[in-house]
Amino acid sequence: MTAPLLKLDYLRKSYGSLVVTRDVCLEIDAQERHVIIGPNGAGKTSLLHQIGGQVQPTTGRILLRGEQINGLTPDQICRRGIGRTFQKNNLFFNLSVFENVHLAVQSVRGNGWNPLPSARLRAALATRTQEILDQVHLGTASHRIVRTLSYGEQRQLEIGVALATDPALLLLDEPTSGMSPAETGRMIALIAELPRSIAIVMIEHDMQVVFSVADRITVLHYGEVLATGTPEEIRADSRVREVYLGAHH
Numbered sequence: 001m002t003a004p005l006l007k008l009d010y011l012r013k014s015y016g017s018l019v020v021t022r023d024v025c026l027e028i029d030a031q032e033r034h035v036i037i038g039p040n041g042a043g044k045t046s047l048l049h050q051i052g053g054q055v056q057p058t059t060g061r062i063l064l065r066g067e068q069i070n071g072l073t074p075d076q077i078c079r080r081g082i083g084r085t086f087q088k089n090n091l092f093f094n095l096s097v098f099e100n101v102h103l104a105v106q107s108v109r110g111n112g113w114n115p116l117p118s119a120r121l122r123a124a125l126a127t128r129t130q131e132i133l134d135q136v137h138l139g140t141a142s143h144r145i146v147r148t149l150s151y152g153e154q155r156q157l158e159i160g161v162a163l164a165t166d167p168a169l170l171l172l173d174e175p176t177s178g179m180s181p182a183e184t185g186r187m188i189a190l191i192a193e194l195p196r197s198i199a200i201v202m203i204e205h206d207m208q209v210v211f212s213v214a215d216r217i218t219v220l221h222y223g224e225v226l227a228t229g230t231p232e233e234i235r236a237d238s239r240v241r242e243v244y245l246g247a248h249h
Ligand SMILES: Nc1ncnc2c1ncn2[C@@H]1O[C@H](COP(=O)(O)OP(=O)(O)O)[C@@H](O)[C@H]1O
Pocket: 015, 018, 020, 038, 039, 040, 041, 042, 043, 044, 045, 046, 047
């Protein structure tokens, strides 16, 4: 039996008397596209922050390939293979698209602070950078300065920066929020095209997006897992319909 890629084991986070993650147990397989849904304040972002190490759980464990990662720093967790996007502050707005991804690739695959990498290494870093830019549909925008990109393009680039760390698991918090329908469509296509070698845990509100991307869905409600299952199972779940889907569908 192989361990799941990610396992949450009775994860709990409280702020005083407020429990925002209530004994969450969840397994994510390698290659899986898992979407987390739930009303505002349900604890979705808090859950992602705990997986990424930005927030420490109060009790419970987070296991990556069977090894406990809660307690590690966000940087250590990233190096073990969990990449994520941040909605702010991880792009260099006055540098080019290429430079942004190149810096991230260099930090993972370069030779430390050696200012004179070999020609072969330089070529490999540039090739990898271009490959990532193509994956996030910015292959022809590589020389543009980031501040001149549209909002949607900047969000695509954030995914590129996250891909530079070669994640086995990518965490995305509402990747389509604030986007126009056209931008949303492009983002969903981009996510769908990412190699299956990357598992994805994604928070999403738009039900059309949720059901088009997800292999499995988890519904959070007041920090608790209300249901986990395939899109068909979630659609058919009477409790989910009652507390969440019911109001909108
Ligand atoms: N640092 C914090 N201190 C106190 N309460 C917090 C903190 N972070 C989040 N919360 C609370 O946790 C609950 C879940 O928030 P969040 O995870 O952002 O929900 P969601 O992403 O599902 O909208 C909310 O009630 C929020 O106010």
